[in-house]
Amino acid sequence: MSALAQYKVLPQISSGSAMALAVAARAPYAMIPLGTMTAVTASTGSVATGGLATAFTSIALAVASPLIGRWADHAGQRFVLSLLTPINALSLLLLVYTSATGTEGTLLWLACLLAGGTSLPIGSFTRARWVAMVGNNRQLSAALSYESTVDELVFVLGPALVGVAASAAIPVAPLIVAAALVIVAGIPFALTAPTRLDPMEAHTTRPSIVSILAAVAPAIGIMMCIGAFFGSVQTATTERALELGSPSVAGLVYAVMGIGSAVMALMAVAIPESVRTSTRVLVGGLGMMVFIVTTTAASGSLILTAAGLLITGLFVGPTMVTAFSVTEKLAPSGGTGVAMTSMQSAITIGVSVGSSVGGGLAATGAGHSYLFAGGAGLIIIAIGVALRVAGNVRRERTSSSSKFL
Known part of the structure; x- marks a missing residue:
């Protein structure tokens, strides 16, 4: 089998619908930081406030991701995702409210921290699934190449979508879209996640x-x-x-x-x-x-x-x-x-x-x-x-x- 033909095997290992769901579910991860910057800057009239709000969101996201990963290693992806995904959707809606009303201060920073801290690194969870599912190094290489391609498109098209949504509608529109994607794609992704990637994980030191x-x-x-x-x-x-x-x-x-x-x-x-x-x-x-x-x-x-x-x-x-x-x-x-x-x-x-x-x-x-x-x-x-x-x-x-x- 040629190297490129390995991609044909991936939908057999993980269904095409599951792969499509994973793509949609990870889009908010790339949209939230820039969406926060756009919405808060427009609502407060201050680039400095928008930048600070983005910093709160990004730092919370970066710090929380490995901790979420450790939690998933211990408790299983389905439990962690099923708990955090609805919280993330509610946090984004709170951020929409604070941005739309021009709210500043504690409530805004809290909304940013919650939105960032509960943002789920879907791409990382998906890669962990591939590592557990694939049968050989060539298939794993194909799976990781596919995931990197999706990440590339998400990190390029995500900011573009933010710009289109903000210019075509209102400044908080990107955050509304992100919240909608979390609900429509993120929750089904969570509910279809494996309980554990490896049954022996519970006994692993x-x-x-x-x-x-x-x-x-x-x-x-x-x-x-x-x-x-x-x-x-x-x-x-x-x-x-x-x-x-x-x-x-x-x-x-x-x-x-x-x-x-x-x-x-x-x-x-x-x-x-x-x-x-x-x-x-x-x-x-x-x-x-x-x-x-x-x-x-x-x-x-x-x-x-x-x-x-x-x-x-x-x-x-x-x-x-x-x-x-x-x-x-x-x-x-x-x-x-x-x-x-x-x-x-x-x-x-x-x-x-x-x-x-x-x-x-x-x-x-x-x-x-x-x-x-x-x-x-x-x-x-x-x-x-x-x-x-x-x-x-x-x-x-x-x-x-x-x-x-």
Whole structure:
């Protein structure tokens, strides 16, 4: 069976309807931070208040995700999701109310904390299910590639949907849409979740959250850099479109990178297994750095900027797939839920950092924000080097031990 043909097996392992439900259920996760920013800024008339509200939401989301993952590892996905999903829907409706009425102070911050803290990392839960369900490494690679493609589309189209909903209706419309998706897709996703991925989980001695995060630290670093890359490129592209007098097309230009990234995430399954993980990380980071820095030179044309972003995206998707593969390999037994949800937290934190730092740099020129994104690619290269060195050390130890067997 060819590598790409592995995708045909996925609906047989997990039904097509379940896969579609998972896509719809994860959309609110990408919409809530920007939706909060849009709604609170419009209702209070203060960008600072909107930014602070978004920070409350994003931080709560990032901190809560690994804790939710640990809870799911212990109690099972169905119990945790069935309890938290309705709370998340109610929290979003409370945030809609505070935003629509221009409420500031304690109630607003509480609504932000609840909305972020109960946001469910559906993509991470789905990946944990694939790890438990698939039969071999090639199928797992296909499943993780598929999930990364969905994440790419959600993180690109989610913000676009926020913009469309806010401009076509009212500023709180994106939060209303997010709440509706939680109810319509999130609750069915929760009710159809497995009680436990492994019947032996209840008797498993689980490693501490700190030890799990330490074990998957390289993957977390990669995902934070990808998030920072997304955030800074989005602000840079918005600024460049503004500089060239076409601010309305900024989202479309930015989406081009997501298209290239999503396509290559699907194609990642075709990469031979003989290609080392560290090599994939090195090539991905190098491509991201080189081509986004090259995009700084396209300051006079949005078409050339879009072309640069398209090429850059070809390296982003496979790098994200590789990061999740690294997580699956490094996560200790009993820590899959925490490991996978920590990746979702990492990209959320990264996007926040990239948007804030990149936004400040973009004020002095879009090129500076693109260069910051290039720095994120450089850090990915450094992580790839570290993985290569660690892999070589393990091979040397294994080789030395085998001589005495």
